[in-house]
Amino acid sequence: MKTKAISSIFVLFAIAAGMASMAPAAFADHPEVVIGTVEGSGFAQDCAAMNGGSGCYTPTTATVDVGGVVTMINNDATGSPHSFTAGTIDGFAQSPSGIFDSGILMVDETLEWTATETGTIPYYCMLHVWMIGEIIVQEDSHAAAEAAAAEAAAAEAAAEEAAAAEAAEHEAMEHEEAEDVELMVMISDSQVMGGTQIELEFNVLHVNYDLTATQNGEVVFEETGLHSMTLIATHQIDAVGSDDNPINVKVESLGIGAPGNSDNWTGPVGQVTTAQVVPEFGTIAMMILAVAIISIVAVTAKSRVVPRF
Numbered sequence: 001m002k003t004k005a006i007s008s009i010f011v012l013f014a015i016a017a018g019m020a021s022m023a024p025a026a027f028a029d030h031p032e033v034v035i036g037t038v039e040g041s042g043f044a045q046d047c048a049a050m051n052g053g054s055g056c057y058t059p060t061t062a063t064v065d066v067g068g069v070v071t072m073i074n075n076d077a078t079g080s081p082h083s084f085t086a087g088t089i090d091g092f093a094q095s096p097s098g099i100f101d102s103g104i105l106m107v108d109e110t111l112e113w114t115a116t117e118t119g120t121i122p123y124y125c126m127l128h129v130w131m132i133g134e135i136i137v138q139e140d141s142h143a144a145a146e147a148a149a150a151e152a153a154a155a156e157a158a159a160e161e162a163a164a165a166e167a168a169e170h171e172a173m174e175h176e177e178a179e180d181v182e183l184m185v186m187i188s189d190s191q192v193m194g195g196t197q198i199e200l201e202f203n204v205l206h207v208n209y210d211l212t213a214t215q216n217g218e219v220v221f222e223e224t225g226l227h228s229m230t231l232i233a234t235h236q237i238d239a240v241g242s243d244d245n246p247i248n249v250k251v252e253s254l255g256i257g258a259p260g261n262s263d264n265w266t267g268p269v270g271q272v273t274t275a276q277v278v279p280e281f282g283t284i285a286m287m288i289l290a291v292a293i294i295s296i297v298a299v300t301a302k303s304r305v306v307p308r309f
């Protein structure tokens with residue numbers, strides 16, 4: 001049980017570690033980015049041709065993490081003023097989104113803008129309607145990794161807690177077990193119709209046992225693998241004991257638990273309780289003949305314990 005709990009922690013931890021190590025690979029790191037203006041972009045609409053076909057801003061498509069800083073600079077060496085205005089432009093119809101707007105930037109003037117949420121933000125230059133670009137804001141890879149790590153830590157903590165609970169439960173079971181192994185058998189008898197009725201009284205339910213009765217060295221009753229669902233079991237022996245010829249009854253415990261499920265039986269195995277039955281008056285003579293209290297240290301639930309005598 002304990003081993004299982006520990007191995008499940010390892011599995012969880014392995015999954016968590018895997019997730020944490022995979023996260024950075026899934027997202028490239030873009031804590032900050034600089035966007036410039038293409039030289040001469042203010043004079044000709046053909047920025048694409050001037051910039052190797054990639055647009056009028058450099059880069060035309062920029063990527064930044066949430067929380068990352070975008071520095072927009074008008075570094076057009078021709079000295080043209082430009083703007084970085086978030087929104088779209090269709091011909092001369094401008095639709096600023098308001099996410100950011102640098103206003104008119106003279107050469108070397110900048111706008112710093114911090115991305116706050118994921119998405120794609122188009123922008124344009126309000127002076128040169130052919131200048132358009134976009135900023136892709138993506139999830140912070142560090143934050144994602146941290147979130148994954150935090151999740152992993154939480155899972156690990158939960159697993160540990162579960163393991164602790166299981167261990168506690170296990171310990172509690174061991175205690176209970178240690179108390180339950182105190183098997184007591186009380187043997188009483190009565191003379192009935194030319195025979196003897198043996199009554200066994202147990203202190204626990206579901207005792208599995210062998211019962212043997214001998215008289216004068218001869219076996220008068222023998223049954224193995226008996227099971228007492230209740231606390232009392234009665235057996236009929238076809239013999240009558242006397243002072244000169246008593247019946248010796250022997251009860252040997254096999255374990256406590258459901259019949260046929262001996263792998264899960266607990267309690268003392270091989271504990272022997274004997275009684276010498278000498279009915280004199282035909283009434284029930286109660287005799288507590290053996291009360292064996294066996295203290296054991298149960299290592300696992302399946303351990304068989306052989307009591308000492």
Ligand SMILES: [Cu+2]
Binds near residue numbers: 125
């Ligand atoms: Cu411009």
